Amino acid sequence: MTMSRSGPVQRSVLPIPDGRSPTPTAYDAKDPEAKFPPIAPLRPPAGAPNVLVVLLDDVGFGASSAFGGPCQTPTAERLAAQGLKYTRFHTTAICSPTRAALLSGRNHHSVGMGGITEMATSAPGYTSVRPDNCAPLAQILKLNGYATAQFGKCHEVPTWETSPAGPHDRWPTGSGFEHFFGFIGGETDQWYPTLVEGTARAAPWGTPQDGYHFTEDLADRAIAWVRQQKALVPDKQFFLYFAPGATHAPHHVPKAWADKYEGRFDHGWDRQRELTFARQKELGVIPADAQLTQRHDEIPAWDDTAEDMRPILARQMENYAGFLEHVDHHVGRLVDALEELGVLDDTLVYYIVGDNGASAEGSLQGTFNEIISLNGMGELETPEFLRSRLDQLGGPESSPHYAVGWAHAMCTPYQWTKQVASHWGGTRNGTIVRWPRGVRAQGELRHQFHHVIDIAPTVLEAAGIPQPTLVNGISQEPMHGTSMLYSFADGQAAERHETQYFEIFGNRGIYHKGWSAVTKHRTPWQTVGDVGIAFDDDKWELYDGARDATQAHDLSRELPDKLHELQRLFLIEATRYNVLPLDDRSFERLLPEVSGKPSLVEGKRQVLLPGMGGFTELHIVNLRNCSWSLTAQVVVPEGGANGAILKIGGHIGGWSFYFKEGRPTYCYNLFGITRSYIRGTRAVPAGEHQVRMEFAYDGGGIGKGGNVTLCIDGAEAGMGRIEHTEPLAFGSVYSDVGRDGLPHVTEDYGSGDNAFTGQIKWVQLEAGEDSHDHLVPPENFVRMAMAKQ
Template sequence: MPHESRTAKSVQDPFQRDVLPIPDIKPVGLTTYDAKDPDTSYPPIVPLRPPAGAPNVLVILVDDVGFGASSAFGGPCNTPNFERIANEGLKYRRFHTTALCSPTRSALLTGRNHHSVGMGNIAELATSAPGNNSIWPNTAAPLAKILKLNGYSTAQIGKCHEVPTWETSPMGPYRQWPTGMGFEYFYGFIGGETNQYFPALYEGTTPVEPATTPDEGYYLNDDLADHATKWIRQQKSLMPDKPFFTYYAPGATHAPHHVPPEWADKYAGKFDQGWDALREQTFTRQKELGVIPADSILTERSPGIPSWDEIDENMRPVLARQMEIYAGFLENTDHQVGKVLDTLEDLGILDETLIFVIIGDNGASAEGSLQGTFNEMITLGGYGHIETPEFMSSRIDLFGGPEAYNHYAVGWAHAMDTPYQWTKQVASHFGGTRNGTIVRWPQGFSANNETRSQFHHVIDVAPTILEAAGIPAPTFVEGVMQQPFEGVSMLYSFDDAAAPERHETQYFEMFGNRGIYHKGWTAVTKHRTPWETGVDATMPAFDADVWELYDTSVDWTQAKDISAEHPDRLHELQRLWLIEAVKYNVIPLDDRFAERGLPELAGRPSLVSGTKQLLFGGMGRLTEGSVLSMKNRSYSITAEVTVPSEGAEGVVVAQGGLTGGHSLYAKDGVLTYCYNFFGVEHYFTRATKPLEPGTYQVRMEFAYDGGGIGKGGNVTLFLGGSPVGTGRIEQTEAFLFSADETCDVGNEFGSPVTTDYTQTAFTGSVAWVQLELGLDSHNHLISAEERLKVMMGIQ
């Protein structure tokens, strides 16, 4: 067995690896006066390497993909490279995640349950409670750090979303960024989602801009795969004897669902039958593939999701196009994975590389509303009524492109989780937590093109990799005693399909949705429905939640609730859930809305406070959370600029992008302010005279109408203290311009707030910009439910 050979080789290992960093031991022996003395002898310097035979490791984590999406697990989206890996490896058909992004990634990279490392929810909803503070404790050193300190080269490419929100500004601290957690190289994005055409990227901790534009063919999925292959080639060129750990986590297929049209067009007409028929078709294929047993039952459509027959006929073409785009997005992602695999094959290291492909960090996303959306910020911002059938139909050809920020309807998400109930966020049921996973390692096990049915969880990946590499779980890391791994290695199952499962008990919890798995039985209760986040949404008391019971040894899909027949077993599992919850910091349960949305009430630090903020020229890529929020109130923007003799052109300061935002800039030498309302309306105010050469202050003032949130107001522009133009904004955005667009001084990065300018860099100089808020804030009128809806929609 592979793990037996690891143990045998570790006996000859010259390094003691239970304390990290491995202590430097000074040689003991004769010290001579003259190096030419024949008795002068020192052992040669031995570079730190992992134990002999330790494999390269490639972990691929795809985003927001349900169990029933990929063709490798019977889904409608063609993923030939996933199938290729599966044909040469193993499919794990009972592998589980946490039902949400940040928690799954934290559990994957630490080998501990998500509450044990403070990530009980997404980082944006952190509280001061230990299980939800978003801070990985130093008693749980992440896998990348352990591998690096044992001689591995390490790189993370793609999505992070593991950084506490108050540590995401250019000032860090970078303790929990990838480079602080053991990855020697990072290229990707920090937040929960980013634009595939205008991404907010970092290389290490430095913001970087794409080398080309969407018009020139730029696409993030391509870019990430190219960086992954480039890093692997360089690593093997310069250190061929040193194994690597590459964590490749594309932002796909998280919203926005962006993909070049040729990928979506492959699926033209293939989803016209709707999501109900699609579930039936997928279910049949899954049985044929053996990824579910032949006697499995297709669960009913989850409550609240309309049948396809109920959909307005005018909306059906739009909804079908949403799914075509998603399918093309996933196929393109598979294509990028293929490029990385081809690189390994070209280098002759494919078979010696341990590969994990986890197809989804949770179930498919139901955060796009019941009808889907062209610009998710419209729906999240409370203006879903704008997206009428006529509005959506008029933009059907723009879906998936740079002008859109789209997400599919809940019905498609549920179909992508076939054959299970519910979706992402619902940790109680397998629709939120069961994700098809593939393992390939020809030099480590002989089985291929087989399925494995042992229950496993994402916390099992780290212990598996360490056992495969012959590296012990460290007792101390950087002087801190470590808490044990909470996952179990999967290595025992690689060559033994019949091996008794070793991960016998696992709790689940997210937003109060709770479940427990124990030796084939599951007890579950759904507390909250992902798409019910409006002002009328109310949460029941936790003790009022109704628990269900399933014997998954005979009911694979959790289709038949048998709690009434086995009340004693249900009570036993409920008690076990509570015991596990106490053990792993799940308690106190927290389904609060307003408190988790507001840092001061949640108990987490905030990046910005007060009513004034001074920014300086050259500052850029400032996240929306690191800049004063100027929504639902009056405000002013004042800047000191130097205008050259040839006149001014370009951005003084801009925030947001095509999904919404505002910009103060010079166009044809004239000071201009543009407010972009969700990309639907652009309101312009222009000065009546041009900017003269010299150094002076320019200013815009916005006088808010009041009377609620998202209202309009009047704009006045000033040059050197004198008014030079007025304008009107009829309505404003109440919550958030974007998930990933930023604030930039003297330039604009990402997508443009307006196409009124093509010159973004200010031709003169911007010394500083001061943002100042008025006293008429109406933010108190924002409901708790509305806050949470926006937070959750962009994670």
């Protein structure tokens, strides 16, 4: 709130200083001379629009029907018909960097996000920590009088700051958003999401059986927020950032949406590329003379797939298409709500169809439960296994991802996919702009080159807000993006974003005035990629965008001087924006002792106390591939106790230690396929007691089994065996002391309350000294980390 002042508001220094209070000129407030200017609430400049930015997840250029793809997206088509379609808009090729670049207006390495947060290092371009001299768009808008809210995915918080203990400075509400509802991290289960409101854990309103789905909940929350804003402060503009987890894996969608596509992909991914390519030419989103790039040898041909796998592979794509149409439908509900409120035409809408290319992280055959393949045990998913669960694909029992071939097809007409920052398949995402007051044209195409860093400066220019020179007393780095406003009115205007570097995991490229020079250093589904190949030995390719819109014809041999010119330019840009030193390490970047990032959990022992909750497996001591124990000090009431002491994981993998009919019980859930139960031989009597579970690991490798012993007050009270364990992770599911929240690990209790009916004084976890983590192949760790972005 600012005091009245004469003259224009100075907005280059934020927060905007309050106006000087006038000196009193009267003794009595009733004196006619005792008048002061009214208090003027801070508002954006006159004519500033509301802003809605929609960012989908893992959608390739060739997926949405708005850009020629097979997945129906009527909301995207509707907005495009009333606005503009940008056919050469780019992201960074992966999640965290794209989001950090969008929200800051700066190149991703300059805001410390050279990779996903899980692979942060202490190098300036890779810390995952946004520097204070790069204030994000939400903060700038809030300090200029906008109401701000984010709904959906936030994967920009450093991993060591993601626990309930914070700090929360880099969570959305510490980065300019007054309200946040969504999840922190790379992905979440759409049926059982790990939700946060503000900085506190939140719970879904129901279960899948009740009709709950995360995307629908997000849309409901966003609609409720904007309705409240316009009801209570109708003269205050809003910035609404809607970033659902769809269509990132797991591909969860109500079955009816997938069934709409039954039989539509039986022709396979190679034919789908041809069909999409033809449709893209009809729509004009690629030039009439464009050529379809070749499928690389690393990606199998559809005709080479096994006959018994084809119905499974086709269903994976049906499920994905339903997922994309489903999220577009709920974006449409949000747009409808703005229209009903009468504010849609005063809203600058950006609909960015994907934060990178389609994801090729689902393996060459796809998966029913991605946790199986991420743990390096994909051999469990035989054709028979997949076929037996085909009707459950996409439902709450699954955690699916489609095969690499479909990801490639969803990036038509370009080479490669997500993670490959060198080629357009990884970085080109269809984008739609609608703003009737600022965009007179309807249904037109825009072919100027643009990048996600252009969003923030465009919004500020549209709002009449200058880029600040000082924020909270800190001099600001100018935004690196170029406003797109010039192109709104003129489709023939010369493009102004003339140079842009790209780099993710050593895949790198440079665009300059129509030309691009690129080199792929790593293949997404081969998680250790080309590690060991020197950067100087990478093969660079050269493309002339004026004659080759799809990067189909490599000119590096014909024009070596032009290639060298662009390679030098890449190094100049890389030096300018903190890209150097290039880092193609994989496993090493996950290790705090090597990467230089803080460790969230130290040592082999941890004590948890009653009332603690909302943490994930990431936030507890590592209990994998070793012997370990859980000890709990409890008070049992008369008549015995029931309910959970502690669980880690959920329905697709995890373990739970709890009381059942007064007896201590341990359940190990292996990928949702089998559940092993070790039950106490006697009940724990009333009073204070110590219960303990000891797991004696077999050793000899990772993912092995072991013997379980249950004890009451130090005396043995049950034994059993676990034949196999999950070697790496169970996925991101909330854990609480004294409760097994949804989704449950065990089937011993239903969806009702399973809180411990006695009193828990403390729970201690202790890992043994016989860890076999050194036997875990580095690519397995990388696969797990890379899937969570």
